[in-house]
Amino acid sequence: MKNTSLKFRLNLWYTILMIFLGICILGVVMIAAHTSQRSHAQQTLIRSVERNVDEIEIENGILDIERDFAYRNSGVYSVVFNSAGEKIAGDYPDGINPELELDRSEVRKREFNDVDYFIYDSIMKFNKFEYRIDGKTGEILSSEAEYAAMVSKFDGDLDIKTEECELSLREAFELVLQQMNLKEEDVLLTMAQIHDYHYNNPVYEIEFFTDKAGYDDVWIRGVMRADSEDSVWDTVMILAFILLPVFIGTASLIGNLITKLAYKPIETLSQAVSRISSGDDLNERVVTKDGDPTLLQLENNCNMMLERLQASFVSEKQFTSDASHELRTPVTVILAECDYQLSRDDIGPEERESFIEIRKKALNMKQLITQLLYFARMEQGKMRFDFAPNDLSELVSAVCGDVGSIAGRGIKVSAHIQPGIIFNMDASLMARLVENLVSNAVRYGKENGRVDVTLEENGKEIILTVSDDGIGISSDDIDKIWQRFYRADKARSGDEGCSGLGLPMVKQIAILHGGKVSVESEEGVGSTFKVEFKV
Ligand code: ADP
Numbered sequence: 001m002k003n004t005s006l007k008f009r010l011n012l013w014y015t016i017l018m019i020f021l022g023i024c025i026l027g028v029v030m031i032a033a034h035t036s037q038r039s040h041a042q043q044t045l046i047r048s049v050e051r052n053v054d055e056i057e058i059e060n061g062i063l064d065i066e067r068d069f070a071y072r073n074s075g076v077y078s079v080v081f082n083s084a085g086e087k088i089a090g091d092y093p094d095g096i097n098p099e100l101e102l103d104r105s106e107v108r109k110r111e112f113n114d115v116d117y118f119i120y121d122s123i124m125k126f127n128k129f130e131y132r133i134d135g136k137t138g139e140i141l142s143s144e145a146e147y148a149a150m151v152s153k154f155d156g157d158l159d160i161k162t163e164e165c166e167l168s169l170r171e172a173f174e175l176v177l178q179q180m181n182l183k184e185e186d187v188l189l190t191m192a193q194i195h196d197y198h199y200n201n202p203v204y205e206i207e208f209f210t211d212k213a214g215y216d217d218v219w220i221r222g223v224m225r226a227d228s229e230d231s232v233w234d235t236v237m238i239l240a241f242i243l244l245p246v247f248i249g250t251a252s253l254i255g256n257l258i259t260k261l262a263y264k265p266i267e268t269l270s271q272a273v274s275r276i277s278s279g280d281d282l283n284e285r286v287v288t289k290d291g292d293p294t295l296l297q298l299e300n301n302c303n304m305m306l307e308r309l310q311a312s313f314v315s316e317k318q319f320t321s322d323a324s325h326e327l328r329t330p331v332t333v334i335l336a337e338c339d340y341q342l343s344r345d346d347i348g349p350e351e352r353e354s355f356i357e358i359r360k361k362a363l364n365m366k367q368l369i370t371q372l373l374y375f376a377r378m379e380q381g382k383m384r385f386d387f388a389p390n391d392l393s394e395l396v397s398a399v400c401g402d403v404g405s406i407a408g409r410g411i412k413v414s415a416h417i418q419p420g421i422i423f424n425m426d427a428s429l430m431a432r433l434v435e436n437l438v439s440n441a442v443r444y445g446k447e448n449g450r451v452d453v454t455l456e457e458n459g460k461e462i463i464l465t466v467s468d469d470g471i472g473i474s475s476d477d478i479d480k481i482w483q484r485f486y487r488a489d490k491a492r493s494g495d496e497g498c499s500g501l502g503l504p505m506v507k508q509i510a511i512l513h514g515g516k517v518s519v520e521s522e523e524g525v526g527s528t529f530k531v532e533f534k535v
Pocket of ligand 1: 129440441442444445468469471472473481486487488498499500501502503504527
């Protein structure tokens with residue numbers, strides 16, 4: 001995890017958070033859907049049963065279940081029982097017989113034959129009575145009893161009596177009470193009126209409410225399958241399994257986009273820093289154009305660091321330049337002194353040996369100082385160049401001749417040069433470039449080996465290659481050989497002319513001429529250095 005990118009980690013955490021949130025939301029939705037579905041099923045059951053209550057009455061003393069009574073409605077099976085719990089009408093769904101006590105408490109859930117059922121019982125009390133009485137004869141024409149939830153008290157006149165009537169409404173009411181064995185205080189009169197005429201006799205209609213009438217209660221039981229809620233549950237589950245991956249995928253994509261956007265300024269900063277670090281221009285500064293204070297601070301810190309780096313580079317260059325300059329005189333004096341001493345005949349062989357050695361080292365030092373001065377001047381912009389169209393073929397050929405003539409160790413330098421290649425160049429610098437490459441090839445070549453120098457132009461580029469069959473360069477060293485003072489072959493560090501500054505100079509001269517350098521090498525097999533110039 002530590003090795004993965006911050007962007008990846010951010011995205012991962014974001015996605016995990018989204019998955020967690022998704023699962024939580026889905027869980028809540030599923031529980032809510034389940035509960036609401038369950039309560040919806042139960043509501044249907046209760047409503048169906050309660051609606052059926054209206055369809056049962058006692059007519060003239062006989063229990064009457066009306067035609068509108070729904071034995072099956074919206075998946076609800078209704079069954080009617082008397083107060084003793086005996087079934088009077090209706091049937092249960094196939095294959096079940098819930099021998100459950102009648103109980104008006106709440107919806108119960110029971111399993112029969114591996115299927116869940118909701119069961120709801122409602123007790124029905126006959127508390128509202130309606131009598132029709134012949135106003136002339138006092139005969140009770142009909143009576144009905146049913147259940148009423150709400151009633152309102154009669155506040156009309158009971159002493160109405162029409163001419164053709166023997167009885168007043170009050171007398172008719174008292175007659176009914178007498179018939180039902182009820183006292184006036186046991187009932188609540190809700191309506192009394194002359195309703196109609198029966199064979200020219202007025203008919204009194206009297207309605208009252210009582211719970212003392214003594215009619216047996218009736219029970220209605222509703223039964224419905226509870227698996228309808230399961231099918232919704234299943235649908236929710238299927239939807240969840242489709243929606244969850246879509247949700248997570250989308251969240252991850254959005255997360256990716258957000259992290260990308262949030263990271264953009266950091267990437268700009270990182271690109272700017274790597275551009276500066278890979279280039280040679282320390283004058284460049286980091287600019288992210290972002291208002292974020294942390295980034296702004298990072299940008300400022302980077303720029304301050306560059307500032308300090310630049311300052312130290314400048315002072316380092318100045319020091320190199322000054323030191324090289326100061327060292328030139330003493331080295332010249334040492335060389336002159338050595339030459340003088342060596343010209344004398346009166347010195348012994350041992351002293352001569354010492355002066356020869358001192359002279360050799362002083363020459364090395366002189367070359368090193370010259371190269372250091374060259375770099376310092378070049379970087380300080382103090383170097384003067386003499387660019388002019390020159391015959392590169394001739395130049396390469398001459399250098400190969402010079403180096404080849406002093407190669408030694410049986411090494412043969414062969415030149416394969418396309419004649420007449422004219423290039424706009426500083427001839428002395430270009431000679432130094434070619435000489436460094438060919439000298440290296442000889443220096444790191446094997447005994448009796450060969451060095452091949454080719455120069456050709458293909459219309460777009462001029463390509464110079466210097467190949468040898470020498471010691472080669474290891475893959476660990478190959479990227480470092482262009483650094484100043486880097487020496488892959490430490491054993492030869494004391495050799496004449498070995499300073500570790502040759503290849504950096506080759507690279508710098510090539511860049512100065514708009515070219516680029518590259519190398520291919522295999523340890524123990526040989527190396528090929530290539531310099532390409534645009535025509
Ligand atoms: P030096 O003065 O030591 O030759 P250079 O900058 O010219 O410094 O080269 C740097 C290092 O690259 C050398 O020390 C040597 O190890 C390696 N090198 C350069 N040219 C060759 C070559 N033709 N074959 C093998 N190694 C080479």
